[in-house]
Amino acid sequence: MxxxxxxxxxxxxGSGPKLVRAGTWVSHLECELREPDTWSTLEALGRHHTLVRYDPRGCGLSTRQVPPFDFETLLADFETVMDALAPEPAALLGVSCGAPLAIAYAARHPDRVTALVLVNGFARAYFSAPSTPPHLLEEAKLLLATARQGWAQERSPFRQIFLAQLMGAxxxxPVARHLVSERMRLSMTPDIAERHLRCNYAIDVKAECALVQCPTLVFHARDDQMVTLDQSRKLxxxxxxxxxxxxxxxxxILPARQEAGRMFIGQTLEFLGGGRPDRPRLSRRQTQILGLVAQGMTDKQVARxxxxxxxxxxxxVALALRxxxxxxxxEAVHRAGREGLLDDA
Known part of the structure; x- marks a missing residue:
């Protein structure tokens, strides 16, 4: 709570080291289990990790009637989930609008994050970027204007356009489209959908990006129609x-049973050490400090x-030892050297 x-x-x-997925809108924990592609992804990641998921406020199985919120509110909710379910350092998965949440958390809590995996994400949006083209601003305003009226209507133009952008080919x-459409309908009310969309359009975590200290892997669908590839290039x-x-x-949303989905799963597990469960991971700051300790520096010298x-x-140092x-x-310096963890220190 x-x-x-x-x-x-x-x-x-699943089971294993924690992998926490930052909250995304159009979220419904139970609906995800009924979608073959989503379930395949959860199952594959769960073979090596305990995947922590949650519905953001106003969405899915979480409290539906909520007061006004903004990005900082959603970030505070993410912090609540981390404190309750991942008190030890963990890897974060940020998909779409979950990516800026994961970035901001990693920047503000560097000792709590071992790695970042970002998928089709962004740091700035329509209303926060300083040079958004006028036609894209008009598109964003049109989506906001029609979201409330069209969100819950099966045949509304808004629903059709939204699903086409979300799913691509x-x-x-028809089966996959129906399942995602049902998640869209059940995930939130039209009012909450508009509020989340407005919040997403105002996100700006560019400053936090520079403060991220952990290893970061970014994926992007080459022809994503909802968040352009340019956004991940900026990340x-x-x-x-x-x-x-x-x-x-x-x-x-990556089709897990297609090649793109299989590549995402394979590369993510390799990045997080899924192929080698015994291989430790250090944050960038831990690696940097341990590298200086390996040179014979004392804590005071490292601090200076x-x-x-x-x-x-x-x-x-204590977190690295753990x-x-x-x-x-x-012993820590010896093992880190043997594992190749100090190569970039």
Missing amino acids: TSDRITLACALT AAAD VAWIPGARLILLDSDSH ELALSPRTVEMH ALSCANRA
């Missing part, structure tokens, strides 16, 4: 060390070098 007494519905799938499959430019993988798809407090250095399952610094 959040500080303003909103109940957030959560679900855990996959919308031609890679703004997040230090981020890597981009292009997927041959035009769907904003990185403009940190000695207490912060001690905390990072991640490496080592009893002391010498």
